[in-house]
Amino acid sequence: MNSIDLDTLVTALENHFLDYDTFFWLDPTTGEIALWGEETADEAGAEGWDVDDRGGIRIDPVDSSEGYRDMEEFIAGVGESECRNRLQQAIDRSSPYRHFKDELYSFPEYQTSWYEFHNALMKQRAIRWLAAAGVVENAEADAAILQLRTSP
Numbered sequence: 001m002n003s004i005d006l007d008t009l010v011t012a013l014e015n016h017f018l019d020y021d022t023f024f025w026l027d028p029t030t031g032e033i034a035l036w037g038e039e040t041a042d043e044a045g046a047e048g049w050d051v052d053d054r055g056g057i058r059i060d061p062v063d064s065s066e067g068y069r070d071m072e073e074f075i076a077g078v079g080e081s082e083c084r085n086r087l088q089q090a091i092d093r094s095s096p097y098r099h100f101k102d103e104l105y106s107f108p109e110y111q112t113s114w115y116e117f118h119n120a121l122m123k124q125r126a127i128r129w130l131a132a133a134g135v136v137e138n139a140e141a142d143a144a145i146l147q148l149r150t151s152p
Helices: 006-014 038-047 064-076 081-091 096-104 108-132 138-150
Strands: 023-026 033-036 057-059
Touching: 006 023, 006 033, 006 057, 006 108, 033 038, 064 081, 064 096, 064 108, 081 096, 096 108, 108 138
Parallel strands: none
Antiparallel strands: 023 033, 023 057
């Protein structure tokens, strides 16, 4: 697991802007995470390989409902009632992610807390994804998550 850049994997898991033919993939042999698209496919075809030949694993983004639950969990832990209420109202509207971030910027003292909270959850999801994809054993994933939780 040391060869895999968790931050890059988190970026891939959060990317909801790509179409079906353009996606991130993981080379389980090297740990490299790369973007696969038309241009990459053309280059790979010219070189005589494709993602499947390398045992590549497609990285689909996490379901947006998980991000929504992250916001709900964060809001529940906000101590300041005005901030908590405004953030809750933001996610109850259409485009909850945009409205949440807009409201969050009204409370700069909570911005860092949100990003640290969200990043920690996404790293845990990334590690679980690696285990589910068979890249790491469950015991290794559990140990890595425990280390994340206990590291400063």
